[in-house]
Amino acid sequence: MIHLFLFIAGLVCLVVGANLLVRGASKLALSFGISPLVVGLTIVAFGTSAPEVAVSVVSVLEGKTDMAIGNVVGSNIFNVLFILGLSALIVPLVVHRQLIRQEVPIMFGVSLLMALMSMDGRLNLAESLALVTLMVLYTGFLVVQSRRETAADKAAAQSATQGIDEFEAELQASPAGAWDAKLPAQLALIVVGLALLVLGSDWLVGAAVVFAKALGVSDVVIALTIVAAGTSMPEVATSIAAALKGERDIAVGNVVGSNIFNILGCLGLSGLVAGGAGLVVAPSLLAFDIWVMLAVALACLPMFITGGEIARWEGGVFVGYYGAYVAYLILAAQQHDALGAFSNVMLSFVVPLTVITLVVSVVRRRA
Template sequence: MTALLLFLGGLAALVVGADLLVRGASKLALGFGISPLVVGLTIVAFGTSAPEMAVSVGAVLEGKTDIAIGNVVGSNVFNVLFILGLSALIVPLVVNVQLIRQEVPIMIGASLLLLLLGLDGRVSAWEGAMLVVLLAVYTVFLVLQSRRETQAAQDEFAAEMPPLDAQSWDARLPVQLLMIGVGLAALVFGSQWLVEAAVTFAKAMGVSDLVIGLTIVAAGTSMPEVAASITAAVKGERDIAVGNVVGSNTFNILGCVGLSGLASGDAGLLLSQAVLNFDLWVMLAVALACLPVFLTGREIARWEGAVFLLYYAAYVGYLILAAQQHDLLGTFSTAMLSFVLPITVITLVVSVLRKPGGLA
């Protein structure tokens, strides 16, 4: 019961902390005359990934590297399969092709880079620094690119973040700085509570820190992305709904893994054999799956959202069966590889070929 309360308290602190951080930083940026589009592409997108960063770095500092890497990998899988799947199931998401052709390849490139860096079983401090530098370059690129965006794109983000009202309670600089400070503190304490509770759960359930990181912690730290994407989908703001997920995945790899690698010092961020043999490949496969899905008529249809959700359920089911070394593991794996995956691939190929303009 204590662990459950600690987990729920940590999760609440992460969600509230991320919200305060994003609100404070957004108001501060708007107060200095930065456009809503730039704020949306940088502060809001990265702010929703702040819980993942806090938990991963905190886990590394406590020596729980499996939770750190499991949180990032699990969050990326959760973001695409669960969040986009659920969002598309509620409202089919019409996707801006130009956005997808840029952001998805960058996400795939980041996923592939992490896989290559981890082949030796760890992400060293200098490799972590390289990832952080790449994140800085990516952020600068987004800011420069935003200056060439159309008025429609500017209006879309402005609707999410209206101009700062000088009479509002959060228009003053001290209030904005206080929100940022309290948000950061909540993230720090929330991450500590969540990691501590996750370790307790792992011991009680007889499963590894890695499985807990890939499932419970990953889903918990992705709650800001869930709220942001579903809200945007319901409002019809399709680019924000999809861009939030894809941008957060890129930030998780470059920012969370990069800072975790730096925090690990000389030892480096260690990657278990299970992550190298399975989970990193699943993360890369999920990233690659976005391309054909998005190209089928330039939308994520409801049936594709349902497939995403089913695959996430299958992924979690596999992790649980593997952790328990259950007798059904072999049958489950055979069914997925022999029937479910081939049928899905064939369906996607047929959809691409049948829908006019799908590959345009």
Template sequence: MFEHIALLLLGLVILVVGADLMVRGAARLAVSLGISPLVVGLTVVAFGTSAPELAVSVNATLSGAPDLAVGNVVGSNIANVLLILGISALITPLVVAEQIIRQEIPIMIGASLLLVVMALDADISRFEGGVLFALIVAYTVFLIRQSRSASKAAEEEFASEIPSSNWDRHWSVQLALIVVGLGMLVQGADWLVDGAVALAKAFGVSDLVIGLTVVAVGTSMPEVATSIVAAVRGQRDIAVGNVVGSNVFNIFAVIGAAGLVSATGIPVSEAARNFDLWVMLAVAFACLPILITGREIARWEGGVFLGYYVAYTAWLVLSAQKHAALPAFSNVMLGYVIPLTVITLIVSVVCHNGRASGD
């Protein structure tokens, strides 16, 4: 048991450090080549924080653990919004850029809905994986073209996100960081998947549950660090944009790549189809109040997000233990997430209208 836990934790540490090295090297190299900091922030940095999810899900698919691959993405997307945005908003109310409100959040909701629809037949086929991967390519090209008209303020904000130091200014060091980082990603993912699968068997729980909890939160550590540091520094657009961009990348690129490398597609378990995927979709829709009230995630809304995450995690624990209270709790959860999302939306609108009328 200790060996399984040690292997999982060691794999997780190597995975996160590898992702950080790779992102640092790639971001510095891109800037050295004259690429805009905004483009680097929207692509290399934002997508680089999801590199652990990509490495783990592809490795899990190739290792014959598809539930771990799906659970990793679904769990990460749930944690990104409820846990990371919840904590970030509690630190400081998050002011959200107009582009994120009008463009990125609807894209995240659309991507989540597309994944649910694709999974309804219990399988993400290689063709569907190809479609998802093509969408991330198109999305990235679109972001790069759109960035040409970005304001100077946006450029400066993203420039502050790019690592700045003297020791890694030479292109050879930057390439070395990328190579070492990628190597650590591959090795870390391999150890983490092996440890997670062994731990699931030892505890008698499914790969899906391990993927939705330990692996999902672990591979989301780069997003946690990036968003919380951005919130503390007052770079609140980055805190939100990092989460939303990561969720889009997880669905399009991670599931897409995992589907492409699998000869028979990715089977989606009944448990994921009946509950977890719908929670992920409800969580994406929980961001809708931002679209209506506009430009802010208040502290109390961050508290609501954390409440969602605690309730969901409690359900996973009961499910793993096959607790007698599970059926009743499941019914409460199914009638809890969506209604509370609606209530949050209504309260947000009322509060927003009250402030507007007061002004």
């Protein structure tokens, strides 16, 4: 019960800490004249991924490098299949042209890069440095791209950042907004947010290890499921709230941006913290889960490019596949007798039927 309490308290600290960090950093960036578009694509997206960074770095410091990688892989799978799927069930998600043209291919590209880097069973220091460098270059590219936008592009982009603008207006209209409009308050929000992230991640990782031992499963399985879903709570809240408000670009952009940062920033920083030892990739991740993450990213490409939206039935397919993925992990961890039959049904019937349905949908959209 104590560890269950620590796990829940850790999740609360992660969510609250990420929210405070996003608020403080957004206000600080805007006070320095950075555009809302860049704030949305960088600070807000990075802020919602802060729990993944905190948990992965703490895992590395505690010698649980397999949990660090499992957390990132599991979070990326959860973000696309569950969060996008659930958001699409609420309202069909229209995908912004810039996401189709730029961010979604980048998400697939960095997922493929991670898979290739992991082939030797280890993410070394040089590869981690390369990921962090790509993150810096990508962020810089977004800033330069924002400055070069035409007036028409800025007007179109404004609709994609409407939720951020409303958020800023609410801050200014509230007593808290008037308080954190000053520099010391902005810095205080950032410091408190970071402190809560560190504390929450320490509690979460410690409790997750205890759960893994009690349930007889590996740290990797816990990281892929419970920890991954827990650290993705900011993305869940942001995307579902955006879908309910009709801000469908934000619901999609938040997930895509977070997935990019999870690989470039979270894994890269964790690898730098690990130093020369690097991050060891668990054989189970290399044999199955990393390729599921890559397949999920690949599945977004035809859906987004041809139709520019995620329909409700496609959202239902995504949620269903996430349920099947978790069921497979549990059955495999327990070496259950039903694992063979479950795998055969998925490979022989469900997956081919889904592929055929997606192909037919793509053909109809093009027609």
